[in-house]
Amino acid sequence: MEQKEVLFGKTLDELKVVVKEMGLPGFSAGQIADWLYKKKAGSIEEMSNLSKKARAQLSERFDMGLTPSSKVQTSADGTKKYLFPAHKNLFVEAAYIPEEDRKTLCVSSQVGCKMGCLFCMTGKQGFQSQLTAGEIINQVRSIDESDLLTNVVYMGMGEPMDNIEEVLKSLQILTSDWGFAWSPRRINVSTIGVVPAMRRFIEESEAHLAISMHSPFDEERKKLMPIQQVYTIEQVIETLRDYDFGRQRRISFEYIMFDGINDTAAHVKGISKLLNGLRCRINLIKFHPIPDSPLRGTPHERMVWFSEQLNKKGLVTTIRRSRGEDIYAACGLLSTKTLVKKDEQQDY
Template identity: 80%
Template sequence: MQQPSSNKDFLYGKTLQELATIVKSFGLPGFTARQISDWLYKKQAGTIDDMTNLSKKARTLLAENFEMGVTLPSKVQESKDGTKKYLFPAHANLFIEAAYIPEEDRKTLCVSSQVGCKMGCLFCMTGKQGFQSNLTAGEILNQIRSIPESALLSNVVYMGMGEPLDNLDEVLKSLEILTADWGYAWSPRRINVSTIGLIPALRRFIEESEAHLAISMHSPFNEERKKLMPIEQVYTIEQVVDVLREYDFGRQRRISFEYIMFGGINDTPAHVKGITKLLNGLRCRINLIKFHPIPGSPLKGSTLETTQYFSDQLSKKGIVTTIRRSRGEDIYAACGLLSTKELVKKENEESY
C-alpha cells in the first residue's frame, strides 16, 4: 500500500527468513539477518545507520536498496473516555485508522489490515467505504510501533478497517513477527484476530497461528444474516462453526463470537434459542456489542435493557456472555465506525 519515496523496498516488516535471503544475496555473513531483526523489532532503530553493530559494508548495501518503512501517525483524535484514534497516511491520498483503547487492567490497540473492505456488511462504515488496498505486514505492525503508547500495549486486536483473512499472507506474516523470539516476542494470547468467516483462509489461520479468534456472527439465522452480511451467501455461519468443531483449540486459545445488537432484528428470545442450538457444546464466549448508527443505515441499536436480558438468557443457557463496553463513539473510533472515505474526499477537494 504505502509507497517508498524512491524505488527502494521497505525493510521494516520483513521476516527473519526474508532478511536471511537479503543478506545472502548481498554476500554478507548469515548472522547479519538476526542483527537486522534485532534492530528492527527489539531496539526500534530509526534508521539503517543506527544499526551500529553491522559492518559499514552491510549498512551501505542496505541503505542503497531499502528504506526503513516506519511512519508516524499524521493525526490523532482523543475521546472523552480516553480512547485515541490515530490516522496513518498511505499512497494516493489513502489513509488507515487505528484505535487505542486504555483500560485499568489493559491497553489495547485495534489495528487495520486493509484500506477499506470488500465485504459490504450493512452495519459497517468501513464496508461503505469499499476496498482500496491491502496492507503489508510492515504497515500493520507500523500501527503498533509508531503510536506514543506503543510500550504500554498489553493487547492487539485485528478488528479495525478490513477483513484480516482477506489479506491472510500479510496478516500471518505480521503475527509471525509479533510473536517470534527474533521479533517482538509477544505471546499469541495477547492477540485477537476477527473475521466474518472466510472458510479456506480460516482453516489456514487456525493451523498457522496461535492467536485468539473472533467470529462476527450477528445472527444465527441464514436469511437474516444474509441481509446483514453478504458473506452468508458463500459461507454460512453453520459451516463456520462446523470448521471450528474440527480443531482442538486447547484451554488457552480463545474462540469468541461478536454479536452486534440490532433493535427488533436479532435481539429476541428466538435468537437466544438459535444461538444456543448453533453453539451447542462448543467452548466459546459471546461478546454483545452496541450498534453505533452509521449514515444511510436503517438499523437501530437494541436498548440497554434488552441487551442485558439477552445476555442473562444466554448465560442461563451456559454460554459465557459479555456486554462489551462502547468506547470512542464520539470520535468515530467505536466498533464499525472506522472509515477514511470522507477524509479522502476532503483531501481530493482541497487539492483542486
C-alpha cells in the first residue's frame, strides 16, 4: 500500500501548491494552515470550513502526520522526557522543562548524530536519519503541555545545522503569522559550529544562536569534538563577527565542564581571549555522566569559581541548573536505553 503524504509540516507556499493541484480555491491553503497550526486540528475531518468534497480529496492523498509520544518519564523536579517513534523503529527525545517564569521544550532535529562528540550519548547511536520539519514541530504540538510552552530550544538529539533545510522550514512554521506565530526571540538553536549552514541560519532566521564550545584550545577541542578538525572554534567566532546581531538577538556559548580537563585558569584566559569584544553570554553546564565514558563532571564549587573568573573578565556567565537527572536527562540516554531494551527482547 502506497504511503500517503503528510500535511503537518508543510509551509503555506507548499499548501498553496497542494490546493492548486487539487483544484481547490486558493484561500483553502490559508484555511488548512490555520487548522494545522493555530486551531490544532487532530484530523482532516475537523477542518469544518472546507467542503466535504475537499476534505475527502485531502484524506485520500494525505495523512495529518501527527505522532503521539510512545513513552513519558517525569522527574522529581517536574522535568518530563518524551520519547517519539521515528524512522525504522528508532526514537527521538523531547524534554519539557518547567520553571516559574517559563516552560521550555528541548527538541531533537535528527535521529542519532554523525558528529561523534566524546561526551554525547546520541553520538554513540551514530547517524540514522534526518527529521522532517513536521517531525520536529510534532514534538512541540504533541506533548501534553503544548499550550503552556513559552520557549523552544533546538538542543536535543542531532546537530541542527546538519539538517538545515528542515530546521529552517520548522522555524518558518513556528514563527510565521500563518503558523504558530511565535516570536523568534522565544527560540534558541544550537550548533557545534557547522559554519556554512550556520551562516544560512543567521541570514534566514531571527532565532537566537547557541554555540557549543567546551574548550577554547584547538587540540583539546579536537579530542572532545571532531568537528574542530573541519571548522575550528576560531572560524566559528570569526564568522559571528561578520554579522550585526542587533540588541535583541542573543548569541550564547554552551560550556560543559569536565573535571581536570577544561576547568582551569588557563581556560578562563583562553575563553576571554577568544571572545574578546563579542557581545555574548556563557552558560556553564554540569556534565551528565554517560555509560562507558572516561569523563567526569567538574565539582559545583569549581564551577562557581570558574563562573566568577569569567564574570571578572567582563563575560556574562551563568551556571545552568541541572534538571531531570533521575530520568536519563542527557540527550540520547533514554532513546539508547529503549533501543538496547528492544534489541535484547529481539534476541530471545
